[in-house]
Amino acid sequence: MALPKLSVPQYTVELPSTGAKLNMRPYLVKEEKLLLMALESKDPMQIQSAVQNLVRDCMGLKNIDDITSFDLEYLFLQLRAISVGEHIKVKLNCQKEDCDLYQEDSINVKELKVSGITKDKTIMIDAKKNIGVTMRYPTISKLEKVDLGALDKVENLIDLVTICIDTIFDDENVYKADDTEWEELQEFVTQFSSEQFSLMQNFFSSLPAIEYKKEHTCECGHKSNIELRGLQGFFT
Numbered sequence: 001m002a003l004p005k006l007s008v009p010q011y012t013v014e015l016p017s018t019g020a021k022l023n024m025r026p027y028l029v030k031e032e033k034l035l036l037m038a039l040e041s042k043d044p045m046q047i048q049s050a051v052q053n054l055v056r057d058c059m060g061l062k063n064i065d066d067i068t069s070f071d072l073e074y075l076f077l078q079l080r081a082i083s084v085g086e087h088i089k090v091k092l093n094c095q096k097e098d099c100d101l102y103q104e105d106s107i108n109v110k111e112l113k114v115s116g117i118t119k120d121k122t123i124m125i126d127a128k129k130n131i132g133v134t135m136r137y138p139t140i141s142k143l144e145k146v147d148l149g150a151l152d153k154v155e156n157l158i159d160l161v162t163i164c165i166d167t168i169f170d171d172e173n174v175y176k177a178d179d180t181e182w183e184e185l186q187e188f189v190t191q192f193s194s195e196q197f198s199l200m201q202n203f204f205s206s207l208p209a210i211e212y213k214k215e216h217t218c219e220c221g222h223k224s225n226i227e228l229r230g231l232q233g234f235f236t
């Protein structure tokens with residue numbers, strides 16, 4: 001005879017980038033085990049993939065390809081809150097050189113917000129000819145195309161800029177990036193001057209992220225402005 005199945009509580013969570021409401025259930029012991037194994041490995045790729053699988057399964061999504069990286073981080077923290085508790089312990093490291101002291105702090109996940117979301121993502125590239133682009137926040141599947149570990153290489157930076165373009169416009173037309181060949185988009189980007197290119201770079205160097213700020217006074221007397229960003233900031 002089959003054993004009885006337990007009921008699964010459902011919660012609602014809001015996607016920071018769009019405000020869409022999604023359902024989620026807490027993660028199960030077997031799922032938590034996989035997550036903890038990934039965290040222990042300290043391998044960013046393994047952690048990323050464990051987090052993605054967990055969010056996908058607990059939100060009942062087919063895939064999470066179209067979710068932005070900051071949405072994913074936010075969803076994961078909310079998921080963790082309903083599964084194991086709303087508080088996470090973080091280390092506040094003294095930022096004075098030669099000081100190794102730190103203090104533990106407890107953060108309520110419910111109080112964490114995604115900061116830096118902007119509605120207007122228009123960048124004017126050529127004011128004379130009225131040519132510009134509208135940008136979009138990169139999704140998980142788009143980010144996988146870019147070697148984020150080697151952004152010192154210019155070809156990777158070009159890839160990153162290219163995946164963030166939503167439309168290109170001039171006086172007459174709006175060209176959708178999704179309807180344009182990848183090579184054509186890259187050609188467009190590579191004709192930028194370095195000044196124009198840095199306008200684009202500013203966009204993704206200020207991508208939204210989960211952020212926690214606190215002023216911390218160390219036992220040594222040094223005052224630090226602590227800023228934790230993204231999942232790495234909270235789980236190290």
Ligand SMILES: [Zn+2]
Pocket residue numbers: 094095096099100101218219220221222
């Ligand atoms: Zn100190």
